[in-house]
Amino acid sequence: MMPYQEDGREWWTKCEGDRNLEQNQINQNNEHYVALRAEAAREGDLMAQCYRQGHEAYQKGQRALAKQLSEKGSGHKRKMERLNVEAGAWIFRENNLVRLYDIVRKPGELDLHGLYVKEAVMYAEDAIEKAQRRGDLEMRLLVGKGLHSDGHVAKIKPALEELVKRRSLPADVDPGNAGLLIVRLR
DSSP, X not given: OOXXXXXXXXXXXXXXXHHHHHHHHHHHTOHHHHHHHHHHHHHHHHHHHHHHHHHHHHHTTOHHHHHHHHHHHHHHHHHHHHHHHHHXXXXXXXXXXXXXXXOOOOTTEEEOTTOOHXXXXXXXXXXXXXXXXXXXXXXXXXXXXXXXXXXXXXXXXXXXXXXXXXXXXXXXXXXXXXXXXXXXXX
């Protein structure tokens, strides 16, 4: 679908948004992405197990074993973080590609679906800073409605609302899309 002009701003038809949402779902179910997140979760479980066993060893006075388990847990933590960074970078890149004859991503629009809160905040901060340096008037952050989060509770949107509040930037939820945060940069 083509964009249309209203009030001097460019808007996209609902059909275009539906294609974006469909591509987000495809990306979030991509085998590579799912495998990275699953491996990161396994590393997180191993990390927690090592730290728990290390704590138990320390309580029993087995200081050398406790240190060894703590170091092993730290290794699992590093692997988990590396895998999550790789997964976050992959989903961010895929969701924000500009594709001809497919999804059209507008300048100043950032899709944060599929990211963990910490990752979404990092990408949003970077994008907001770049948009401000370019002199953009607003930034459109596709944060989702929390439909795929635990308990169907949005996690990214509240974190980004806090981010823009700390930066003293006014922001509103798009009246036609509760998963879209519009941030005014000036």
